[in-house]
Amino acid sequence: MTSTTRLTVAQALVRFLAAQYTERDGARRRLIGATWGIFGHGNVAGIGQALVEYATVPGGGTPSAPPVMPYHQGRNEQAMVHAAVGYARQCGRLSAHAVTTSIGPGATNLVTGAALATVNHLPVLLLPGDVFAARPADPVLQQLEVPFAGDVSVNDCLRPVSKYFDRITRPEALIPAALQAMRVLTDPVDTGAVTLALPQDVQAEAYDWPEEFFAERTWTVRRQAPDAVELARAVEAVRGARRPLIVAGGGVHHSRAEEALAAFASATGIPVASTQAGKGSLRWDHPQDVGGIGHTGTATADELARTADLVIGVGTRYTDFTTASGTLFTASGVRFLNLNIAPYDGHKLAGSPLIADARAGLEALTEALGPHRHRAEPAYVTEYTDDKERWEYRVDAAYEAEDIDIRPTQPQVLGVLDELVTEDDILINAAGSLPGDLHKLWRARSRDQYHVEYGYSCMGYEIPAAIGVRMAAPDRPVWALVGDGTYLMMPTEIVTAVQEGVAIKVVILQNHGYASIGGLSESVGGERLGTAYRALAADRTYTGAPLPVDLAANAASLGMRVLRAGTVRDLRAALAEAREADTPTCVYVETETADTVSGAPPAQAWWDVPVAETATRPSAVKAREEYDRHVAARRRHL
Numbered sequence: 001m002t003s004t005t006r007l008t009v010a011q012a013l014v015r016f017l018a019a020q021y022t023e024r025d026g027a028r029r030r031l032i033g034a035t036w037g038i039f040g041h042g043n044v045a046g047i048g049q050a051l052v053e054y055a056t057v058p059g060g061g062t063p064s065a066p067p068v069m070p071y072h073q074g075r076n077e078q079a080m081v082h083a084a085v086g087y088a089r090q091c092g093r094l095s096a097h098a099v100t101t102s103i104g105p106g107a108t109n110l111v112t113g114a115a116l117a118t119v120n121h122l123p124v125l126l127l128p129g130d131v132f133a134a135r136p137a138d139p140v141l142q143q144l145e146v147p148f149a150g151d152v153s154v155n156d157c158l159r160p161v162s163k164y165f166d167r168i169t170r171p172e173a174l175i176p177a178a179l180q181a182m183r184v185l186t187d188p189v190d191t192g193a194v195t196l197a198l199p200q201d202v203q204a205e206a207y208d209w210p211e212e213f214f215a216e217r218t219w220t221v222r223r224q225a226p227d228a229v230e231l232a233r234a235v236e237a238v239r240g241a242r243r244p245l246i247v248a249g250g251g252v253h254h255s256r257a258e259e260a261l262a263a264f265a266s267a268t269g270i271p272v273a274s275t276q277a278g279k280g281s282l283r284w285d286h287p288q289d290v291g292g293i294g295h296t297g298t299a300t301a302d303e304l305a306r307t308a309d310l311v312i313g314v315g316t317r318y319t320d321f322t323t324a325s326g327t328l329f330t331a332s333g334v335r336f337l338n339l340n341i342a343p344y345d346g347h348k349l350a351g352s353p354l355i356a357d358a359r360a361g362l363e364a365l366t367e368a369l370g371p372h373r374h375r376a377e378p379a380y381v382t383e384y385t386d387d388k389e390r391w392e393y394r395v396d397a398a399y400e401a402e403d404i405d406i407r408p409t410q411p412q413v414l415g416v417l418d419e420l421v422t423e424d425d426i427l428i429n430a431a432g433s434l435p436g437d438l439h440k441l442w443r444a445r446s447r448d449q450y451h452v453e454y455g456y457s458c459m460g461y462e463i464p465a466a467i468g469v470r471m472a473a474p475d476r477p478v479w480a481l482v483g484d485g486t487y488l489m490m491p492t493e494i495v496t497a498v499q500e501g502v503a504i505k506v507v508i509l510q511n512h513g514y515a516s517i518g519g520l521s522e523s524v525g526g527e528r529l530g531t532a533y534r535a536l537a538a539d540r541t542y543t544g545a546p547l548p549v550d551l552a553a554n555a556a557s558l559g560m561r562v563l564r565a566g567t568v569r570d571l572r573a574a575l576a577e578a579r580e581a582d583t584p585t586c587v588y589v590e591t592e593t594a595d596t597v598s599g600a601p602p603a604q605a606w607w608d609v610p611v612a613e614t615a616t617r618p619s620a621v622k623a624r625e626e627y628d629r630h631v632a633a634r635r636r637h638l
Contacts, residue, residue, distance in 0.1 A: 004208040009171050010050035010198070012209050013127075016178055018054065018068045019214055022094045022186055024221040031185065031219065032125060033087070033095045034070040034471075036080035040102025041141065042129025046203020047100045072500065075492035077101045079464035081113025081193075083493065084124045086428070086461075086468030088117075090448065093254055094221060096185060097468070098125040103200065104142025108154050110195075115161040116456040118192030120277070121254070123185040126162070126195040128155050133169040133199035155197040163192035169199060171207035186219040188254065188357070189342045223255075224341055226356035226364050234354045234365055237337045239374045241310035244270045245301075247293055247322065250277030250455075251315015251340060257359035258447040261314065262286060264366045269376035270312070271384045273301035275322050276435060276454035278315065280444035290388050292439035294322040295607040299394075300387040302604040307331050311349075313338045315358045318348050321454070325608035326634040336637065339365070349637040395441050398600050405567040407592040410509055411437055411600045416572050417479070417507075418443060420579055425477045426451055426469055430461040432483040433516035434509070437600045460490030466504040467497050477579050480506045484533065485514045487551055491558065497584040498559035505578045506555065506586040512546045524611045524627075525620025552588035565589040606630045 007015065020031040039048045054068040074080035077099070084097035101107050107128035117124045131143045131153050139145050146152040151167075159165045164184040166177040174196075181194045226234075238244065252261055261281055265272050265288035272282050273293035282289040291298035293305055305311070305328045313336060316322060323329065329336075329349075336351030339361040346353035354361055366373070399415025401408055408416065414437060421427075423446040429435055430453040444450040451469065453461050466480035487508050497504050518531035535544030556562045561583055565571035571589050578585040611627040612620050 003211045005211060005214070006206055006208050008046065008050065008204055008206050009168065009174055010046035010203040011053055012171075012207070012213070013174060013178065013196075014047070014050040014054045014069050015214050017098060017125075019216045020182055021216060021218045022221055023218045024094060024223070027094075028218060029091075029095050031095060031182065032069075032098050033091075034072055035098040035100060035127075036072045036074050036084060037100040038074055038077055038080070038102070038106060039100075040104070040106055040129070042103030042106065042200045043100050043127070043198070043203065044102070046129070046198065046200055047127060049204075072097075073496065074464075075495055076490060077106050077109035078113045079460070079490050079493045079496075081110055081117065081124055081126070082458070082461045082464035083468035083471075083496075085113065085117050085120070085122045086451075086465030087472045088122045088124060088468075089120075089451065090426075090469045090472035092256060093121075093123055093188070093191060095472075096123040096125060098127055100127040101129065103129040103131060104154060108157055111157050111161055112458060114158055114193035114195070116453065116458050116461065118161050118163055120250070120453065120455040121191055123191045124193050125181065125185060126158065126193055128158070128195065128197055129203070130155050130167060130197040130199040132201045134201050136201075153197070155195070158193070158195045158197070161193060162195040163190050164194045165197070166195070167197040167199070168202055171202065171205055175213055182217070182219055186221055188221060223357040223360045224355070226354050226361050230352070230354050231364055231368055233352055234337055234339075235368045237310055237335065237352060238268070238312070238365070238369065241374075242377065243304070243308050243331075243380060244268075244310040244312060244376065245304050245308040246270050246272040246312045246314060247316050247318075248272050248274045248278035248281035248314050249316025250275065251358045252278050252281040253447060255315065255341075255358035256447075257315070257357075257362055258282070260359045260362035260366070264362050267366055267373055268369070269381050271301075271304055271376075273297065273304065275316050275319070276439055276452050279439060279442070279452070280447050280450040283445060284443035287385065290384055291391065294328065295324055295603055295605050296321060296436040296439040297604055298391050298440055299601070299604045300384060300391045302328060303387065304384055305329055309334055311336045313340065313348075313351065314362065315340060317345050319455070320608060324605035326636065327606050327630060329637070330633065330635050334637075394601050395443070398441055401568045403569050403572060405569060407566065407590055408568045408571055409599060410434070410511070410591050411441060412568065413507070413509060413571065413589060413591060414438065414441055416568070417575055419572075420575055421445070421449075421477070423449065425449060425479065425579075426473065427479050427481060428452070428462050428466050428469060429481045430454065430465075431457045431459040431486050431516075432514070433519070434481055434483060436516070436603070438481075440600055440604075459486045462486060463490065463504070463506060464493040464496070466506070467493055467500070467502050470502045470504050478504050480504055482506065482508055483515065484508065484510045484512065484551055491554065494555060494558040494560050494584065502584065503582050504584055505581070506560065506584070507575070508551050508555065508586060508588045510551060510588065510590045520609060522619075523623060524609050525615060525617065525623035527617070527619055552586070555586045555588070560584050560586045562586045562588055606633075
């Protein structure tokens with residue numbers, strides 16, 4: 001006779017999650033490391049009560065008896081997802097967090113975070129409350145009424161941004177749904193946001209659960225080996241290339257394939273350019289590293305891309321920033337070899353697919369090329385080596401900041417930080433002008449130092465993600481770099497960092513507006529409308545004085561220690577002090593507009609932002625002429 005235990009659905013789910021593990025390369029770790037939650041009537045009596053029930057095991061959460069399901073309190077539901085995503089990325093997708101919310105706005109606030117997780121292939125488990133399954137009263141508070149569909153709730157907004165979605169309307173339905181959720185969370189191809197919508201009456205309903213449901217399960221994160229035929233074609237492609245170029249994407253990091261990539265690049269002499277997600281796949285000073293590629297890339301990498309006859313994509317999705325909206329890989333006869341664990345990405349750009357785990361694929365390709373493997377021609381190596389050296393001079397010029405009493409430019413802020421960090425430091429950013437400057441200029445010293453979320457480029461990601469990263473790497477300095485626009489989107493989790501004692505370092509760069517979009521607006525005929533944080537002038541334009549907003553005081557009011565830096569000298573001292581701090585610390589600095597000496601180099605490749613086809617204002621007319629010129633260079637690879 002099968003042994004059973006009577007628990008509520010919520011209690012059973014929490015107990016089940018606490019018994020799930022992942023395993024890769026012989027290393028085993030807990031799959032769901034903790035649960036974030038903001039409580040309301042849709043989850044407080046269900047998941048909330050269950051988290052209390054399973055907060056600790058006998059022994060009170062001592063090192064010998066750790067909490068069954070640790071709980072973290074958030075301030076904003078979207079931010080909780082960002083924190084969970086930061087944690088998962090730092091853990092190499094082998095461990096994740098769950099996020100629980102009430103019904104209504106708490107649930108819909110998850111959508112942006114879920115989209116970010118799914119776009120970036122990062123696992124997070126979402127547990128939003130839902131309306132009554134039994135419908136004793138209809139509608140209930142916060143219920144969205146859909147006249148033609150009685151089974152729809154606001155949680156259905158999460159369907160298109162989730163890799164798996166289920167609504168648990170009966171207790172026994174939790175068993176297959178929970179198992180499917182774990183399968184997706186641990187799938188290196190399909191992972192992303194996973195949503196189990198939990199009607200509030202079902203959460204509290206009791207059921208006799210088979211004990212086998214709570215047994216420890218280990219989910220193997222597979223390393224798929226390449227197919228022999230595809231591998232042979234890949235070897236032939238590499239051997240026939242005269243100007244090959246590797247494009248390293250985020251899959252290199254997810255697979256922990258950095259050493260395999262370095263070995264392959266060193267053995268063949270093939271240069272390696274990196275996407276935003278792939279930056280740091282090689283250290284910046286590796287002989288084959290040529291920096292970022294695409295619209296925010298280096299001149300070195302982009303010129304190699306224009307003349308490459310073979311592009312070897314490793315774990316990349318080939319986004320429009322990487323391909324310069326289809327204008328970068330334009331050499332006659334250029335072909336693509338795509339090493340990717342996802343067949344969907346492996347076939348992009350009419351490429352020859354090598355469907356495999358990045359590390360397994362690189363190791364197999366290196367071995368298959370043999371001891372007398374293909375080597376890049378010496379002239380080609382000299383060419384990109386010299387070009388890279390010239391680019392580094394441009395980085396030095398942008399970083400150069402004498403210890404004097406002037407405001408720094410944004411690149412100079414990065415330059416001062418570059419002087420302080422070691423391979424232990426982790427930098428987090430997501431939106432604004434900083435991703436472009438970082439991709440072009442930052443000298444990544446370790447595989448996980450560069451943490452720029454540019455798949456969804458979500459303003460407000462940085463501070464909560466830094467909390468998640470620091471939880472995963474508690475002994476490392478973690479920096480959240482934010483502009484004033486991004487900071488104002490979501491500063492609330494500063495309170496969480498203070499409450500939890502998570503010693504993140506936040507650098508606020510105040511430039512009084514949306515600098516990145518302001519520049520883009522000007523280039524496409526938008527004339528910087530709505531991009532400055534300034535008072536309304538008499539003509540109803542935002543061209544008055546800068547707003548009297550004190551972001552440093554705001555951060556301090558939320559409990560963070562704040563260091564103000566008015567000059568380059570102040571900045572150098574403040575960043576050094578912040579790096580050594582063991583409490584959440586903020587460095588606030590107002591930046592100057594970059595000039596031709598200390599500004600970041602301009603974009604080295606195009607990005608398609610359509611411009612008005614008809615207009616009366618000269619700026620838009622000129623922008624359209626420039627747009628048409630670039631569009632003519634677009635190439636479709638068939």
